[in-house]
Amino acid sequence: MTSVRGYKGKVLRVNLTTKEAVDEPLNLEWARKYVGGMGLGARMLYHEIPKGTDPLSPENKAIIVTGPLTGTIAPACGKYALVTKSPLTGIFLDSFAGGYFGAELKYAGYDALIVEGKAENPSYVWIKDEKVKIEDAESLWGKDTHETEDALKEKYGKDISVLTIGPAGENLVRYALVNHEYYRQHGRGGAGAVFGSKNLKAVAVKGTGRVEVADPEGFVEAAKETTTRHLIEQPDSLFAISWKDQAGTPELSGWTNEVGALPTKNFQSGFFKEMGEKLGPEAVKKLRVRNRACIQCPMACSNFLKVEEGPYAGSMVEGPEYETLALLGSNCNLSDLPAVVALNLLCDRMGMDVISTGNTLAWAMECYEKGILSKEDLDGVELRWGDSEAMITMVNKIARREGIGDLLAEGVKRASEKIGKGSERFAMQVKGLELPAYEPRAAISMPLAYATADRGGCHLRSWPIGVEVWGTFWLDADPEKGEKNIPIETERWNPEGKAYIVYRQQHHYGLKFSSIMCDFALPPISDPIADLVARATGWDDIRDRRELERTSERIINMTRLFNVREGLRRKDDEALPWRIFNEPIQDGPTKGVQIKYKDFKKMLEEYYELRQWDENGIPKKEKLIELGMEDLAEEVERL
Amino acid sequence: MRMFVKIIKEKCTGCKLCQLACSMEKREVFWPEKALIKVNVDSKYAESVPAVCRQCKNPPCIIACKYDALYKDEETGRTLLDVEKCTGCRACVTACPFNGIYMDEDANKAMKCDVCNGEPKCVSWCYPGALILQTS
Numbered sequence: 001m002t003s004v005r006g007y008k009g010k011v012l013r014v015n016l017t018t019k020e021a022v023d024e025p026l027n028l029e030w031a032r033k034y035v036g037g038m039g040l041g042a043r044m045l046y047h048e049i050p051k052g053t054d055p056l057s058p059e060n061k062a063i064i065v066t067g068p069l070t071g072t073i074a075p076a077c078g079k080y081a082l083v084t085k086s087p088l089t090g091i092f093l094d095s096f097a098g099g100y101f102g103a104e105l106k107y108a109g110y111d112a113l114i115v116e117g118k119a120e121n122p123s124y125v126w127i128k129d130e131k132v133k134i135e136d137a138e139s140l141w142g143k144d145t146h147e148t149e150d151a152l153k154e155k156y157g158k159d160i161s162v163l164t165i166g167p168a169g170e171n172l173v174r175y176a177l178v179n180h181e182y183y184r185q186h187g188r189g190g191a192g193a194v195f196g197s198k199n200l201k202a203v204a205v206k207g208t209g210r211v212e213v214a215d216p217e218g219f220v221e222a223a224k225e226t227t228t229r230h231l232i233e234q235p236d237s238l239f240a241i242s243w244k245d246q247a248g249t250p251e252l253s254g255w256t257n258e259v260g261a262l263p264t265k266n267f268q269s270g271f272f273k274e275m276g277e278k279l280g281p282e283a284v285k286k287l288r289v290r291n292r293a294c295i296q297c298p299m300a301c302s303n304f305l306k307v308e309e310g311p312y313a314g315s316m317v318e319g320p321e322y323e324t325l326a327l328l329g330s331n332c333n334l335s336d337l338p339a340v341v342a343l344n345l346l347c348d349r350m351g352m353d354v355i356s357t358g359n360t361l362a363w364a365m366e367c368y369e370k371g372i373l374s375k376e377d378l379d380g381v382e383l384r385w386g387d388s389e390a391m392i393t394m395v396n397k398i399a400r401r402e403g404i405g406d407l408l409a410e411g412v413k414r415a416s417e418k419i420g421k422g423s424e425r426f427a428m429q430v431k432g433l434e435l436p437a438y439e440p441r442a443a444i445s446m447p448l449a450y451a452t453a454d455r456g457g458c459h460l461r462s463w464p465i466g467v468e469v470w471g472t473f474w475l476d477a478d479p480e481k482g483e484k485n486i487p488i489e490t491e492r493w494n495p496e497g498k499a500y501i502v503y504r505q506q507h508h509y510g511l512k513f514s515s516i517m518c519d520f521a522l523p524p525i526s527d528p529i530a531d532l533v534a535r536a537t538g539w540d541d542i543r544d545r546r547e548l549e550r551t552s553e554r555i556i557n558m559t560r561l562f563n564v565r566e567g568l569r570r571k572d573d574e575a576l577p578w579r580i581f582n583e584p585i586q587d588g589p590t591k592g593v594q595i596k597y598k599d600f601k602k603m604l605e606e607y608y609e610l611r612q613w614d615e616n617g618i619p620k621k622e623k624l625i626e627l628g629m630e631d632l633a634e635e636v637e638r639l
Numbered sequence: 640m641r642m643f644v645k646i647i648k649e650k651c652t653g654c655k656l657c658q659l660a661c662s663m664e665k666r667e668v669f670w671p672e673k674a675l676i677k678v679n680v681d682s683k684y685a686e687s688v689p690a691v692c693r694q695c696k697n698p699p700c701i702i703a704c705k706y707d708a709l710y711k712d713e714e715t716g717r718t719l720l721d722v723e724k725c726t727g728c729r730a731c732v733t734a735c736p737f738n739g740i741y742m743d744e745d746a747n748k749a750m751k752c753d754v755c756n757g758e759p760k761c762v763s764w765c766y767p768g769a770l771i772l773q774t775s
Contacts, residue, residue: 072669073659073764099682100655107671146683158681181682210662210670220663232766291767292685293654298766300652304685318685 004028005214006068006536007036012110012132014125016198017058017117021125021132026111033628035533036067036111038094039514039555041083042562045092046632048114051565055087055190056172056197058118064105064163064203067516068536071106071211071295073220075227076521077532078103078295081513085566086189087197088174088356088411089432089456092562093189096513098294098302099181104161107207115200124202126156129209137201141170144349145179152204163203166351168399169196173409175356175434179348183302183318184294187353189433189455214538222531227298230522247281247288248301249322249520254280256326259469260590261442263331263435265385266362267428267579270439271588272330279329283337284320292318294518301520305341312342320344320354326437327358332365332386339388346392350399356411357398359434361391363412363427364404372421379403425578430457431568440580442590443468445498447580448603451573452502454559460519462505468492475504476526479545495599499606507552514555526552554627556611557619561632565639570617573604641716642774643694644676644752644759650769653680653687657761657770661752664760673743675752676761676770689769691761692739692752694718700751703734708749717754725749 003009011024027044034040044063053059062084069077080102086093105113109130122137140148148164161181168176169192176192177185186192195201213219253275256262260270277283284303293300307315320328320340328347329340347354361383367373368383375382379397381404383390397405407415412434416427428435433456440446445464453461467490475488490497511526512519515533522528530548534540541547584594608615612623624633658674666673676691698718701709708724709731711717727747731740740751752759754772762770 073656073663075656078654100680150683158679183682208672210666210668210673212668216663216667220660227766290649290685291652292682293652293767295653295655296659297652297654298656298764300654300767316684318682 004031004537004539005212006072006533007031008106008109008111008211010110011112011114012127013114013116014132014134015117016115016119016123016134016200019134021134023130031068031111032539033551034555034558035511035514035551036070037065037081037096037514037516038083039510039558040067040112041065041081041094042092042555042558044112044114045083045085046558046562046565048116049085053085055085055090056193058116058198060085060194060197062115062191062194062198062200064101064113066102066106066111067514068533069515069517071103072213072536073223074296074517074532074536075223075231076297076299076518077516078297079516079518080105081516082178082186082191084191084194086191086432086455087172087193088190091431091454091456091566091568092559093191093455094513095178095186095188095191096516097178097180097184097186098297098518099161099184100295101161101163101180101205102516103295104205104207106211107209108205109207109209113203115198115203117198119199122199122201124152124200124204127203127205129207140201142167145351146182146349148202149179149182152202156204156206160204160206164351165192165195165201166349166399168351168409169193170201171399171401171409172196173352173398173401174411174414175353175360176351177353179351183348185348185353188355188458190353192351213536215535219532219535222528222535226522226528226532230528231299247284248303250281250284250303250320250325252322253325256438258589259442260585260588260593261439261465261469263326263428263437263439264587265333266331266359266366266426267435267439267577268366268585269587270442270585270590272333272335274335275330278335279325279337279340287337287341297518299520307338307341310338312338315342315345317341317345317348323437324354324358327355327362328391331358331362331437332391334386334388334391336388343388343391343395346395350395352395352399355436356434357395359428360398360408360412360415361394363416363423364394364408366426367419367423372419372423373404377404425582428577428579430576431572433457435577438465439585439590440576441585441593441595444493444495444595444599445502445603447576447595447600448499448502448607451576451600451604452506452607454556454563460513461509462502464498464501464505467501468498475501475524476508476549477545478504479549495603499603499610502603503607503610506556507549510555511548511552550627554629557624557627557629560613560619561636561639564618564636568617570608570615573617574601576600640714640774641694641696642754642757642772643717644691644754644762645771645773646689646691647769647771648688650767651678651687651689652767652769653678653682654767656764656766657689660760660764664755673750675741675750677738677741690738692718693737694754699734699736700731700740703730705730715754715757718751719753720749720751722748
């Protein structure tokens with residue numbers, strides 16, 4: 001292979017230490033095996049950094065990776081990945097943002113950008129097509145994300161795309177994010193701190209080039225079909241939510257509350273009685289100015305809100321998304337939507353992940369309630385449930401690591417280990433990543449989903465709660481069992497067959513986030529994505545069910561290998577929050593529910609068996625060879 | 640008769656599918672830079688404004704062109720470009736008050752929307768309904 005359509009065939013490597021920027025060919029063999037985004041990013045990161053790399057050292061790298069559908073007309077395919085070793089979890093991290101940056105990078109001529117080393121002084125990278133400059137960012141250091149983006153757009157024009165960190169990233173807050181297009185974020189896992197550790201304030205790009213596909217006519221036809229059939233009309237989708245014409249992700253809050261899965265008061269309860277009226281989709285719609293889309297997306301699920309009156313009047317934000325409403329809202333017992341909007345905006349500007357921030361604040365509130373953290377410990381702040389002003393004070397302290405903010409900037413795992421006094425028991429994290437807005441006890445399969453997600457406590461590697469609670473859901477056809485995509489029937493609270501659902505869903509997400517398509521597109525089946533990849537690249541065989549399954553499985557094994565090399569084993573998968581197995585949910589439709597550890601253990605064992613990983617969770621050599629990962633199979637026995 | 644792509648800017652979400660569809664139709668690649676419609680985005684205030692030729696009744700671009708490269712299609716009222724005659728002088732681009740005609744810098748020629756002969760691809764890809772084919 002010398003070139004493949006869909007890709008630009010080039011990677012830009014920027015070394016901040018030596019101030020050099022070089023073009024390198026994209027490894028097309030890896031592209032063929034791992035597609036792009038999550039999979040290709042994992043393969044590149046595995047190659048780029050050695051085992052045991054300190055995530056905040058110059059040796060760590062930040063890799064921005066697109067996919068073969070980025071920059072084309074493929075619907076909902078504008079997202080792109082930022083891949084690095086996470087300073088929050090110490091394992092693999094891929095974090096996705098929408099907006100325009102990924103497409104712009106491809107129009108500039110690159111499939112991926114690798115940033116390595118550490119700049120002597122605050123710097124930013126400016127990419128105009130294939131001309132690359134490393135510029136001084138002294139005057140931008142200390143500015144928030146919006147001010148930084150304003151300054152760069154003022155200088156280079158409004159049509160550029162910008163990634164930037166805020167004070168949180170500069171101060172190495174372990175869940176600092178990388179911000180894009182004002183309201184888009186590489187939110188999870190602390191990529192912003194990786195930028196900060198490199199003295200990298202921003203990356204700006206403008207591209208004027210093109211993206212070609214192998215079969216233009218067929219590609220446009222398939223993109224149109226996918227758009228109308230799966231994104232707009234969804235005639236055969238079992239998704240209860242049609243994103244178009246509704247309130248986007250806030251629609252989820254009504255559903256999770258109804259089924260007792262909405263994190264409330266630091267995951268003490270799965271139900272928040274004020275959710276519907278005060279924080280639900282109708283409340284969001286009342287403040288909505290208009291809908292916004294990422295590039296390539298016909299759905300425009302994002303809400304641009306403006307608060308018109310009250311103490312937070314003037315606050316404008318794209319959001320809050322469901323996760324924000326839950327983690328900064330119900331999970332902190334806060335039912336004031338304008339306050340959530342203000343907090344969302346503050347987190348964006350400071351450059352902090354709203355999920356980890358909300359989760360960490362809720363943990364601190366519970367510590368305060370239980371007398372584990374006193375008013376003095378909290379620098380004189382009475383951190384009571386639902387006190388938005390106290391929360392705003394804390395966010396500012398965390399972003400600057402002032403006083404108690406220095407501890408909370410470490411995330412709940414490290415903070416609770418340091419404080420002790422039983423606070424570890426209600427630190428709601430998995431592998432260091434604070435849990436998102438799906439109460440793990442509300443579906444028997446969710447603990448397994450969190451335990452086996454490659455970046456830690458994440459709901460976007462599999463989402464079995466949808467299957468479990470709705471009782472029926474689409475799964476990709478199993479190539480061993482037949483050719484048709486099947487709606488799967490299941491029984492809530494029964495562990496039987498749940499490992500299989502997690503296992504198969506991970507394959508779907510692996511392919512989706514490598515191609516790259518947004519989570520909100522399509523019923524959860526992979527064939528239309530594979531068809532678009534095939535028409536973009538000319539790799540027709542990827543449509544074949546067995547080949548597709550093999551590609552997806554290869555991607556999942558690749559991220560696992562990265563983590564195994566870092567020392568991750570079964571005991572780490574089993575280390576779930578104490579609360580899940582030892583405390584029942586306190587209120588709402590799931591009141592009294594707790595998960596039995598033996599059920600979880602049985603599902604985990606079944607999962608390893610399905611994966612053909614050994615009893616310690618390490619992929620077997622034969623499995624890797626079967627998946628075409630011969631280059632890594634030899635190594636696995638030495639990890 | 641006047642046939643043109645009408646813009647309802649309040650409905651634009653900034654997805655730029657119109658630019659992608661346009662460049663594929665005209666160039667067989669995805670190349671927003673060469674699209675004959677542009678979406679100018681100001682994300683901070685959630686504003687995005689498409690710009691495309693309005694096929695004006697009395698087009699300033701035609702008046703500005705000294706080489707007769709621009710002319711009216713009698714039947715549909717579209718303003719069309721004869722690329723052969725275009726010298727790349729930019730007079731039309733300067734004259735247009737609506738940012739509706741562009742320079743193809745590589746070819747050193749003007750480029751503009753011809754409403755895809757009545758079936759504009761940008762309109763068929765505009766799901767929020769910000770672009771409408773208007774015939775009056």
